[in-house]
Amino acid sequence: MSVLRHRARLGCSERPDRLEEECAVFGVFAPGEDVARMTCFGLQALQHRGQESAGIAVGDGETMMAAKDLGLVTQVFDEATLAALEGFVAVGHVRYSTSGGAASWEAAQPHISAIDDVLIALAHNGTLVNTAALRARLVRDGVQLRAGTDSEAAAKLIGQVTQKTHHLRNGIRHAMEAIEGAYAMVLASPDALYAFRDPNGIRPLCIGELPQGRGWVVSSETCGLDIVGATYVRDVEPGEIVRFNAEGVHSEQGVPAGRRASCIFEYVYFARPDSVIDHQSVYQARRSLGRILAQEAPAEADLVLGVPDSGVPSALGFAAESGISYADGIVKNRYVGRTFIEPTQAMRQLGIRLKLNPLPSVIRGKRLVVIDDSIVRGNTSKKLVQMLRDAGAAEVHLRIVSPEVKWPCFYGIDTDTRDQLIAANMSLDEMNAWIGSDSLAFISLEGLRAAVPDARHQGFCDACFTGDYPVAIPEALAAKSFSTKKDFEDVYAEGAKGADV
Ligand code: SF4
Known part of the structure; x- marks a missing residue:
């Protein structure tokens, strides 16, 4: 395993006066294809969702290699870097990170971790609401944490059960049962690609197929499929785990689907106009x-x-x-x-x-x-x-x-x-x-x-307009963002309205 580290740069970025996306993810399983280059193009199509860091991890059947850094996709990747990323399965990520503090190389994704001697790379779009509790639990279990990100906590949870059962799908299911909030994740092991989405389907994640059965692509938006010539097949369903490997495509329900709550703001502002979300x-x-x-x-x-x-x-x-x-x-x-x-x-x-x-x-x-x-x-x-x-x-x-x-x-x-x-x-x-x-x-x-x-489904998240949060917000987290006692009462008087966790 090696990680190519470029020069680190400092971000400037005044806090912008608009809602900002915090990430996009992209994944490819395509033996015989230049998956690093495809992922690079996919991330460029998704660049509007995050401009502070970019990263790609590639698996070649035995090990994984990754490159990531602060900056735009075109600043982080050049021909030499892409040529070094050989393999047939890849995941990529672009990040916007103001809410997580200053941009840092350590927080750039994909997050790489080892399960025994097998490496995995995880990329996440979304935010977990119970990260503090998860981290406390992992620390109690003796797990070492370094990056301080949601993705690290999720990867460690996946590792805990995978280590015991030797099945990544068990580890992913275990993590999905523990984590709360919004997540659209892609994960690469040396020989397989996984995609999974939170039970409310808050952040988007879609699946595409390359022509002539050459492989599969997963992307935060369909504009990421278009740029590599993949055809939109469907979205990853809430709570679903999809695995792509040499045996084909396997789908299972990782956790039961909850109240459907896709982010309605994607249609207003976040997503590119040439994207299709949930067939819309x-x-x-x-x-x-x-x-x-x-x-x-x-x-x-x-x-x-x-x-x-x-x-x-x-x-x-x-x-x-x-x-x-x-x-x-x-x-x-x-x-x-x-x-x-x-x-x-x-x-x-x-x-x-x-x-x-x-x-x-x-x-x-x-x-x-x-x-x-x-x-x-x-x-x-x-x-x-x-x-x-x-x-x-x-x-x-x-x-x-x-x-x-x-x-x-x-x-x-x-x-x-x-x-x-x-x-x-x-x-x-x-x-x-x-x-x-x-x-x-x-x-x-x-x-x-x-x-x-x-x-196609029953509902959207519109909490930023209504205060009707589809996933309950822990009070400690809410305390940082709700400025008055009345804010608390509005949300907590009847419990978090519509909460299903
Ligand atoms: S609709 Fe929900 S997920 Fe989307 S920006 Fe508003 S609160 Fe966030």
Whole structure:
């Protein structure tokens, strides 16, 4: 086993004023294929879900080799690194880590651990809510922990039972029985790929097949399948374990499925528009969000603008429904992201202009409807409205295609504490006045649900809008994010509403 370690870099990253994904996973089982290269391309397609570190582990039947580092996929992997990763099974990961503290090489995934003399590599998208209890239990059992991540705790739990039974599936089942929260995981042993998902199916995970039976691919989103030429087959079901090895594909229920609670925000913002989740097109859902919002909150205006990228399909839907022309009035700089190069203080004062720039020739003198995906703290919306007024807009009517974000997420999305969420602390009129828009409206929860038809299963997680958490949040964890006693009472008065653990 060897791990190629590149130069470590320090992350900068101010806390962003929007909800941020915390990871994506990718896995391949394909004898005879360049699985490291395929995983590298898959991770590039999933880069929007995490930009702070990237890693790939490859198994060749006997051992495993891994490379990981801080940075974008293209910064971490080059031809020489990929050429060193030979094998036929691979897992990969991109990470966004602000909620877990500063980016660190140790926390980068896949997490590698040894079960006796067999190496496994685990990659995780999501957040466990009972990590502290799990870690205490592992320490009591004499297990050494180093990385301090959810993935390490899960890998050690898997190792405990696998060591005794010599079957990885038993170890995975044991871990799934113990861990609580949101997880979509891929695991590679030297000769097999495993994919498993939490009993509520909170974070997405899909399966694809390569042409001519060349192998199998697992990805957080279908855009990761597309880039390697795999055909979307289905999603990993809640609580399911799927194994891919030389014997074929084997599926079993690791733990009973609970209340179905797929993250509805994937359709609004997190996922790429060309992805399909649970057989539902993200792009079409965003078009529908705009169309429904136009019915719920019409505005007298000359142009509809979308805040790139996620606001654009919704703006097209709003325009089609309202009859108001759509215009590309805001241009996004695609190459300024979460980088490791600090902007100067003077550049920082440009704020939102580092990423978005208005087109004065399009918007001057016009009454605008501006469609955005969400408002978290409100600072970005305030700057956006000012920027559009500075560019000559006559009026700015802000329309948001998610309901008010009033509650923190504990399931793999980086959110502020409640006292920093603007909608948890201001009325609609107060928000409108503070942001400086001429009018402000959010889509209703019913409107959001109608835009994402619940055809195949029974439900979504919408806890950041409702406080209805599908997996109970331990009070110690909630205490860090709920700012008032009333917050506790809202969630704990009747137990965590709908909790199934
Ligand atoms: S709380 Fe919100 S962001 Fe988090 S999983 Fe639920 S719907 Fe998604």
